[in-house]
Amino acid sequence: MxxxxxxxxxxxxxxxxxxxxxxxxxxxxxxxxxxxxxxxxxxxxxxxxxxxxxxxxxxxxxxxxxxxxxxxxxxxxxxxxxxxxxxxxxxxNTALGGHTVVRMAGHNIELRRPEKTLSLLDAAAKRAGDLFTPGDCANQSCIRAWAYAQVGDADMVRRAVGDAEEAFTRVDSTGAPNWAAQHVTEAELYSLTGAAYTDLARTNNRYAETAIERLNQALDLRGVSLARNRALDQLSLAEALLYAGEFDEAGRIALAATEAAGDIRSGRLSLRFAGLTRRMQPHACKAASVAEFVTAQRTS
The missing domain is CATH 1.20.930 (Transcription Elongation Factor S-II; Chain A)
Incomplete structure (x- = not known):
């Protein structure tokens, strides 16, 4: 043993x-x-x-x-x-099995397969719903919110975010197993829901301010030690700022994410940088910081 x-x-x-x-x-x-x-x-x-x-x-x-x-x-x-x-x-270990299915849902949300994500979350609830802690439920509701954002259902996003926040009020993370602990933090709650509202803001910029508020909260809670996760939040924030029309700040945060990424070896992070570069490129003439970010990414 x-x-x-x-x-x-x-x-x-x-x-x-x-x-x-x-x-x-x-x-x-x-x-x-x-x-x-x-x-x-x-x-x-x-x-x-x-x-x-x-x-x-x-x-x-x-x-x-x-x-x-x-x-x-x-x-x-x-x-x-x-x-x-x-x-x-x-x-x-039914709880760990259910957690594994939830992580599969998290993978599919990043692949932008919202229907598959929702079906996996339903399968996880059926498999191990009685064993999920409030923290597990909060995390799953956050992933649901992001999936609903990808299909453009703002009402369901708000409902899922509300469910996540309600569940989080009952969280006791002191006894969470290691495989669950990083997913049931307050920083993760704001990170995922901020990403969901950023997705909504792609087609309706009225959601950008909510995304910005949540992602700033995630960064405040995240601290500086989890460098990769922090860089991912900064990229989401830069995108939300872009939709809000705050071009100079969007460029500044994108450059900060570039510095934070440093020598982090993450394909996921590289893809997010590439996606943000594509979205920022049409706005390079609107702020020097945006132009600097786009140029730096093209030459890196």
Whole structure:
């Protein structure tokens, strides 16, 4: 069991590293740890140890899916997610299995597949709804809000955001397992709902101010340690500012995101930079900071 604990603690360490430095930084060691855990399971004979190893494998495979998603390897992300779900099911860990399905929904929201996202969230609720904590429910409502934003349903966005905020008032994160903890923070609540309102603002700029308020709150709560996550929030904020017509501030925040990204190795982050560059390019003549950002991205 000491070996199982070592795997769980190392998985938690890698998970924190992804939020700071991007998935590519730990892709290889995480893959090696997964192979080691699988070998341990094959060699273990004690039922209690085998079950604990299955749960550790599920957690680690889920992290592998998140790493693959971060570097843009979507096929590998799906394969790791299926492995995580199978291992969680074999371990009898319904909560972890449900969490894995929710993370699959989160992957699909970034791929802009809102219908698939909503169906996965429904499947997760059916699978493990009774086991989800208020924090889990808040996170799922945030993802729902973003999915509804992608289909342009502002009323459902507001309803989902309200559900998320209500659930969050009942959150007690002190006992959250490591695989859930990073998704049930107040910063994540404002980050995801801010991203949802930014999506709405793409077609109706009246939602830009709400997005800006929420994303600023997310950044205030996020702090400076989670560099990759902070850069993602800054990119969403810069986009919302663009829709609000605050061009100089949009460029300034985009440049700050560029500096914050530094040497972070994240394909997900690179795609977001590329998308923001495309949206800012038509406005390069309106603010020097926007022009500077666009030029810097084109020459990088």
């Amino acid at each position: 000491d070996h199982v604990t070592d795997i769980a603690e190392t998985t938690a360490l890698y998970r924190g590293w992804v939020s700071r430095h991007g998935g590519a930084a730990v892709q290889q060691p995480a893959a090696q740890l997964l192979e080691r855990a699988a070998a341990m399971h094959g060699a273990a004979s004690e039922p209690k140890v085998r079950t604990a190893l299955l749960a550790a494998i599920a957690d680690l495979a889920g992290l592998g899916a998140y790493i693959a998603r971060d570097i843009g390897d979507h096929r590998s992300a799906d394969e790791h997610a299926r492995l995580a779900l199978s291992a969680a099911t074999a371990a009898g």
